[in-house]
Amino acid sequence: MRTFFTLLILFAAAISLQLSVISRIQLLSGNADLVFVILAAVSLQERARSMLWWSIGLGWLMGNISATPWYIFVGAYLLGTAIARLLARRVWQAPLLALLSVTLVGVFLLHGLTFVYRVLFETALSFTEVFSQVILPSLLLNLLIAIVLYPLLRDLIERLYPLEV
């Protein structure tokens, strides 16, 4: 229960920060996704439980806040979390590298799906422009945030899921 409420507070703070601060920090036209980076970091912890449910809930919430359809966020978060869980179960020896890998895959999933949706149902977009102006800068920002947050999140996660001896 303590873990649940701690994660709830953590993700609520992350969503609030994402909307008010992180979304305003742009590199070209890309921005970071703090919620996904934290979700990936927690999911990479082998002892973490119910992370797929967390990914669905957070995806649904972000999808309702954003103009992006909710199922795109849910799909991208769910797939990203599933990959993180797979990596966690294979006893990954370099957790930072695992976090960066999941972040990279997650950004490509989320932005790829959004791009396809916008092109199919909303407006014409140039792939090269989107790739150079949105996806790559977003990827860079997400990787930077992952590197910065990694030590902080590692401490928090170790408190949430202490090693059982």
Next chain:
Amino acid sequence: MKINSPRSLQRIVISLVVIGLIALALGGYFQPVNTLFQRLTVDIQTWFSNRYLALVDFLTVPRDVVSLRQRNAELEAEVAQLQTEVITLQQKVADVEILSALLEFARANPQYSYTGATVIGRDPSPFYRYVIVDVGSNNGILPGMPVVTNRGLVGRVDAVIAEAARVQLITDSASAVNVRLQASNTEAMLLGSVTGDLSLDMIPQDATVQPGDIILTSGLGGVYPPNLLVGQVVSVRKLEYELFQQASVQPNVDFSRLQFVLIITDFKPVDITPLIPTPGP
């Protein structure tokens, strides 16, 4: 009484000397000596007093340092508090200036009713240029209502919940606004982009468009009211083999610093979807 005795003579001499000295003193003959004596006394007293005070200072310095440090800490805390207050007041002054400008705009355009709103967030997806404002259906906000600032058109309300609304900015890549070039009175289409840049399309080839031309909403399509300021033309691209001219546009509103907006609440957008012909069977 034996005057001749040496002891008596001594007394007499001393008495005479004393009397003589008193007489001289009363006569003012000892004034320079007296002054010199007083000066010496004062100098000695001053020297002793200064040394004593220095010694007292030396002995009480540690206690004073402690109290001075405490006082210094108090003053530093007070300075920090005052600096915080100054920053808060500067922020309030900036807010008041923006709100005053919005009020001026509302007074200058009395044909509409407005509801003020604060921008509280931005869309988490970089593909969408949307902002979230702190008024919703409880404040009478409905989807489709135009959003402006004192500097011009911002966008329109896209979705509403009880206490908040999502606003699509005119810079969004799915946004299209019917506009009019003020100088040539030419209709055109203002389009957003994924990078947030604005461009004009559908400008007739025979229209004269110059950099610096003012762009206003035309009101066509019924989505936005007419004559709202949008921005100005930066550069024009005219190719002979194309049907229309194109132009890049500098918006009048700074979308990166959007803080307060006005929602036009009495403008009813017209849904022309039923009028658009659909392909028959």
